[in-house]
Amino acid sequence: xxxxxxxxxxxxxxxxxxxxxxLSEEVLNKLPERHKLFEIGYFFAHRDFDKVLEGWERGEEFxxxxxxxxxxxxxxxxxxxxxxxAWMQKTxxxxxxxxxxxxxxxxxxxxxxLREAAFYAYDNALDIAALGFDEKKTYFFISxxxxxxxxxxxxxxxxxxxxxxxxxxxxxxxxxxxKYFYSVVQSAHILxxxxxxxxxxxVPIAIDQxxxxxxxxxxAERKKLPKPAALHSKYLPGLTGEPMSASKPETAIFLDDxxxxxxxxxxxxxxxxxxxxxEQREKGGDPExxxxxxxxxxxxxxxxxxxxxxxxxxxxxxLCGECKKKxxxxxxxxxxxxxxxxLKLADKADKFFLHPVxxxxxxxxxxxxxxxxxxFNLS
Amino acid sequence: xxxxxxxxxxxxxxxxxxxxxxLSEEVLNKLPERHKLFEIGYFFAHRDFDKVLEGWERGEEFxxxxxxxxxxxxxxxxxxxxxxxAWMQKTxxxxxxxxxxxxxxxxxxxxxxLREAAFYAYDNALDIAALGFDEKKTYFFISxxxxxxxxxxxxxxxxxxxxxxxxxxxxxxxxxxxKYFYSVVQSAHILxxxxxxxxxxxVPIAIDQxxxxxxxxxxAERKKLPKPAALHSKYLPGLTGEPMSASKPETAIFLDDxxxxxxxxxxxxxxxxxxxxxEQREKGGDPExxxxxxxxxxxxxxxxxxxxxxxxxxxxxxLCGECKKKxxxxxxxxxxxxxxxxLKLADKADKFFLHPVxxxxxxxxxxxxxxxxxxFNLS
Numbered sequence: 001x002x003x004x005x006x007x008x009x010x011x012x013x014x015x016x017x018x019x020x021x022x023l024s025e026e027v028l029n030k031l032p033e034r035h036k037l038f039e040i041g042y043f044f045a046h047r048d049f050d051k052v053l054e055g056w057e058r059g060e061e062f063x064x065x066x067x068x069x070x071x072x073x074x075x076x077x078x079x080x081x082x083x084x085x086a087w088m089q090k091t092x093x094x095x096x097x098x099x100x101x102x103x104x105x106x107x108x109x110x111x112x113x114l115r116e117a118a119f120y121a122y123d124n125a126l127d128i129a130a131l132g133f134d135e136k137k138t139y140f141f142i143s144x145x146x147x148x149x150x151x152x153x154x155x156x157x158x159x160x161x162x163x164x165x166x167x168x169x170x171x172x173x174x175x176x177x178x179k180y181f182y183s184v185v186q187s188a189h190i191l192x193x194x195x196x197x198x199x200x201x202x203v204p205i206a207i208d209q210x211x212x213x214x215x216x217x218x219x220a221e222r223k224k225l226p227k228p229a230a231l232h233s234k235y236l237p238g239l240t241g242e243p244m245s246a247s248k249p250e251t252a253i254f255l256d257d258x259x260x261x262x263x264x265x266x267x268x269x270x271x272x273x274x275x276x277x278x279e280q281r282e283k284g285g286d287p288e289x290x291x292x293x294x295x296x297x298x299x300x301x302x303x304x305x306x307x308x309x310x311x312x313x314x315x316x317x318x319l320c321g322e323c324k325k326k327x328x329x330x331x332x333x334x335x336x337x338x339x340x341x342x343l344k345l346a347d348k349a350d351k352f353f354l355h356p357v358x359x360x361x362x363x364x365x366x367x368x369x370x371x372x373x374x375x376f377n378l379s
Numbered sequence: 380x381x382x383x384x385x386x387x388x389x390x391x392x393x394x395x396x397x398x399x400x401x402l403s404e405e406v407l408n409k410l411p412e413r414h415k416l417f418e419i420g421y422f423f424a425h426r427d428f429d430k431v432l433e434g435w436e437r438g439e440e441f442x443x444x445x446x447x448x449x450x451x452x453x454x455x456x457x458x459x460x461x462x463x464x465a466w467m468q469k470t471x472x473x474x475x476x477x478x479x480x481x482x483x484x485x486x487x488x489x490x491x492x493l494r495e496a497a498f499y500a501y502d503n504a505l506d507i508a509a510l511g512f513d514e515k516k517t518y519f520f521i522s523x524x525x526x527x528x529x530x531x532x533x534x535x536x537x538x539x540x541x542x543x544x545x546x547x548x549x550x551x552x553x554x555x556x557x558k559y560f561y562s563v564v565q566s567a568h569i570l571x572x573x574x575x576x577x578x579x580x581x582v583p584i585a586i587d588q589x590x591x592x593x594x595x596x597x598x599a600e601r602k603k604l605p606k607p608a609a610l611h612s613k614y615l616p617g618l619t620g621e622p623m624s625a626s627k628p629e630t631a632i633f634l635d636d637x638x639x640x641x642x643x644x645x646x647x648x649x650x651x652x653x654x655x656x657x658e659q660r661e662k663g664g665d666p667e668x669x670x671x672x673x674x675x676x677x678x679x680x681x682x683x684x685x686x687x688x689x690x691x692x693x694x695x696x697x698l699c700g701e702c703k704k705k706x707x708x709x710x711x712x713x714x715x716x717x718x719x720x721x722l723k724l725a726d727k728a729d730k731f732f733l734h735p736v737x738x739x740x741x742x743x744x745x746x747x748x749x750x751x752x753x754x755f756n757l758s
Binding site: 103106107109113114144145146147150151153154155157158159160161162163165166171172173174175176177178179180181183184 | 482485486488492493523524525526529530532533534536537538539540541542544545550551552553554555556557558559560562563
């Protein structure tokens with residue numbers, strides 16, 4: 001495993017803290033092909049991913065599953081993860097399940113109403129679907145609109161105690177009972193394909209979400225079900241060097257940012273360049289410390305191109321402005337195509353959902369996407 | 380307020396412990412007529428029942444609401460309560476809501492599966508409906524089969540903390556998160572007619588269930604909704620003198636007991652009679668201590684008849700065997716008619732439910748009722 005992202009944070013410590021297994025060459029060699037995010041070390045740890053791959057070689061189908069908390073428009077960091085999930089679906093020809101946890105966002109006070117969460121759920125789902133998911137094998141579901149989820153949550157809730165939930169999530173007696181119950185609801189999301197269809201779930205997930213996986217695995221064991229497997233990712237650094245966050249819009253590019261905003265954000269991004277053009281030409285830049293380079297690597301360049309580009313930066317052959325321009329043009333091209341696909345998909349949203357679709361909300365998403373696309377067409 | 384039931388237990392203490400209001404003559408005088416259960420003091424306390432009656436006089440409709448936990452066949456004690464609810468519906472011409480809490484029974488480990496609870500939910504609902512509920516104004520709903528309930532529970536859950544739930548129900552950290560969350564689900568049941576239709580809920584409920592009412596009232600206040608009102612009942616003593624309980628079948632008459640079993644149970648019931656016929660004739664019996672008399676008063680006799688019967692017992696004019704025979708004949712007559720009505724209702728079960736009916740479960744209830752009715756027709 002190599003790659004730039006790995007070096008930038010203390011992921012070795014997280015592997016120890018969470019007790020997950022580093023992703024070894026031996027496991028990666030079982031893959032029929034390697035996605036770029038394996039090459040650059042974005043996925044770096046796992047639980048039972050080796051067992052999933054061994055089972056798959058023996059003809060055992062699995063389900064790929066990643067949830068989304070619909071409290072806002074998604075950003076490019078989310079896109080990276082779901083792009084990978086779509087690749088997994090294509091590569092292994094497996095069903096994909098995408099729970100949209102409106103309940104989570106409400107009990108953690110991230111939305112003012114379930115209605116607000118529903119709008120983002122449809123918006124997010126169409127963004128995800130537009131990444132190339134197979135409508136015949138992809139199942140989005142909004143948690144409160146899917147009666148099976150509450151039923152399953154009730155059935156799973158007797159397998160854990162408050163003590164366990166507290167230990168895993170660090171809640172206190174000042175927290176609301178909705179947060180506690182959501183720990184079980186999340187397990188119901190993860191185990192849904194297992195209980196209903198007999199598939200083992202594989203969950204690509206950011207490393208800090210591992211507690212949910214651990215709880216789901218404990219519950220699965222007690223219910224004598226195959227335990228969900230996980231693939232753990234790092235975080236792509238935000239444009240400013242901080243983590244990407246909806247509360248700091250300058251850190252991320254959101255899927256509803258128009259080209260003008262994208263340009264402004266990229267122009268202000270943290271680079272590994274020298275203070276002056278002269279110094280950059282003489283000493284070269286440092287791509288390891290450069291967010292713009294990491295974003296180029298993640299979104300625009302293939303691994304070979306990225307290596308070349310890195311060398312050119314180090315030798316001072318390229319200036320930060322060129323990199324920013326390349327990133328801006330790449331992202332605008334990607335997003336324009338993305339919004340076009342999203343708009344086309346909106347009319348058949350029902351093909352992707354387990355429950356009846358609220359077309360009123362989908363219409364709002366369509367309108368928004370149309371207006372946004374006009375700005376991309378002008379740019 | 381007078382009556383025999385009141386004297387038999389420490390209900391005055393409960394009024395103080397729970398902080399409820401005794402049901403005064405002043406409040407009872409607001410009723411357009413008095414149900415027998417008011418006359419005999421079975422309902423003895425309340426929260427805001429006076430306000431409900433005053434509102435009704437001003438033309439404000441309310442909803443009558445009583446839940447049922449479907450983990451078993453109902454017994455005559457339950458029938459007494461729902462019979463009163465049906466009377467309230469008729470007298471005030473108000474909608475009746477009957478939540479069936481399959482989730483509660485599962486998280487408190489009273490059923491092995493939600494499927495088992497579903498069977499009892501349909502069985503119990505048809506028993507309740509057969510007491511004379513108006514199909515146009517009665518809404519049964521099974522908690523996990525009614526998506527609005529989980530949605531509402533999520534929305535209410537942020538109004539309370541674990542601390543509050545612990546204080547009200549005495550749960551500990553060894554309890555499962557389902558029990559905690561159910562405290563909010565129960566509030567969703569109680570506030571359902573208020574949130575969806577704007578009715579204030581009036582909940583006739585056994586006094587020990589008051590904590591649920593208190594929590595629902597607190598939540599209603601925080602959500603700026605009219606607080607649910609409550610009418611508190613005593614417990615009818617079981618045939619053996621102990622409380623009626625499904626785990627001690629001899630204490631109660633269940634709605635699936637055949638006449639033979641009913642006879643056996645009544646013949647073994649606790650009476651206030653003397654040890655010998657001679658002594659009974661000389662000294663008379665004590666109806667105040669006699670469960671058979673209390674059951675006659677509750678199920679078979681009208682208040683005037685009950686007073687006469689009491690006198691005859693005290694003067695030794697009647698022997699325990701006569702009372703038992705009168706009770707047996709009365710109950711068998713009531714139940715035979717009841718089962719006939721239940722069987723007729725089964726085919727239009729869907730008229731009474733908010734969610735689509737599981738006709739497979741209803742068919743099982745029908746089969747069971749048919750076989751039972753054969754035994755009543757033979758007796």
